[in-house]
Each structure stands twice: as C-alpha cells, then as structure tokens.
Amino acid sequence: MTDTTPPLDGIAWAMQRGNGALADKMGFRWVELTIERAVATMPVEGNTQPVGLFHGGGYVVLGESLGSMSANLYAGPGRLAVGVDINATHTRSATSGLVTGVCTPIHLGRSMTVHEIVLSDDQGRRCSTVRITNMIKNLPAR
Template sequence: MTEAETTPINGLDWVQQRSIGALAERMGMEFVEFTVERAVATLPVEGNTQPVGLMHGGAYVVLGESLGSMAANLYAGPGRLAVGVDINATHTRSATAGTVTGVCTPIHLGRSMTVHEIVISDDQGRRCSTVRITNMLRDLPAQAPTV
C-alpha cells in the first residue's frame, strides 16, 4: 500500500514532522497546502535575488525541487525514499518583489518513479518558472540489528 492510499488527514503535519530542510528554512519557504495530489509553498523574493534585483533562477529550482521531492516522499510511503534523478526548469518571467507561489502536481505516480510539474507564479498570478522533477522510489535498507 502506498502513502497515497494512507495519506495523513493533514499533510502539513507530515511536512512539519519531516522538516522542510535547512536550505528551505533559510530561504523563507512556507508550505501552505500538502497532499499527494497537490502541494503548495511560497517563497519571498526579498533575500532570494540576483545582484540586479531579479528572483534568482536557482531559487525557483529550490522551490520546485523542495515541493516535488517532498510530494514524492509522501507518495512513497513508510519504508521508502524518493531520490531525485532529474530536474529541469524554464524561467519565463522574473519576479522583483513580493512572494512567489509554487503549485506542484503529479504527472506520473508509479511504483518506482514519480514525475511532478511545479508552476511558480508571482503575486499577480503570472507564471515565472516551470519546473519538472523526476524522483526514483527506493526501499530503505533494513536496519542492522544492534548488538
């Protein structure tokens, strides 16, 4: 049985228990919705810009990878781990102020692989970046007995 079939009632609780990671915290990322079918997080533009004041393309990718990897791990379920094997991004607009929002939806949820698309938009709802991430699902190694 996959986690998709036993998703916690509040996926945000699952995110809090797991942690979003030091990089996401440092960048100011906030998860606002989290299920296998849809995950949403925001990121402030301030503090995540290039020297010329535009949102850094790498910040879009961090937002996309955080959403896609976390969603894949939720889907993978207990005893399994999602590991990223491919990510790509197309930046079509540059945010210069406010907040960007990433909306992550699955393209493929399989037994051994997931593919997610993350659409990142500015405060006016204009698409700034489209990220696609592929994760391989692996079984966690069995714990060695303690002596």
C-alpha cells in the same frame, strides 16, 4: 509489503520531517500538501540576483522542495523518494512579494514519480516551470 498509506495531514508530516536547511534559509512556507497537489511560497526579498530579480536557483529550490516532498508523501512509510532529474524554464522574473509554487503529479508509479511545478508571482503570472523526476527506493529494514 510496505504500508503506503499517506498521513492524514501532509503539512504536519512535512513539518515533522523538516524542509531542509536550504529551504528554511530561503523562507520556504507550506500552504497545502496532499498527494494530488502541493503549494508553497518563498519570498523574493533575500533571494535575489544582484540586479533585484528573484534568483533562478530560487525557482529550482522551491520547485525541488515541492516535488521531492510530494514524492516522499506519495512513497509512504518505509520508502524514500530521491531526485534523479530536474529542469526549469524561466519565463518571467519576480521582483517583489512572494513566489508561489503549485506542484501536481504527472506520473505516480511504483518506482518513479514525475511532478510539474508552476511558479508564479503575486500577480498570478507564471515565472518558471519546473519538472522533477524522483526514484522511489525501499529503505533497508532496521
């Protein structure tokens, strides 16, 4: 049986694991990381469309980073969560400051997780809602 006990400090675990080159380039920053809730930010500056709006793909990068890392924290040692579906609905555009993502689980199963990520601007207005499904796989023994 695989040990699925999560690390005590989710952010330290994430920093050791790394955010990935894309999230790092886009300015992804952790605020909180537990199995029940994950929060991170990304700056609008440097992640805009030509007209100055936060890029829709930026919402998806922030959402997928939060959902995937949350699923991997839940999966625990010896297992890997990989994304199999993601969707996003953009309802507002951030134009300055930070976009904050709050990720919460909808389903935490043995082989699949589903997370909802609400992405808001500095005024707390919802800009996008992302849902990601991850499949959990056992890593091969070394």
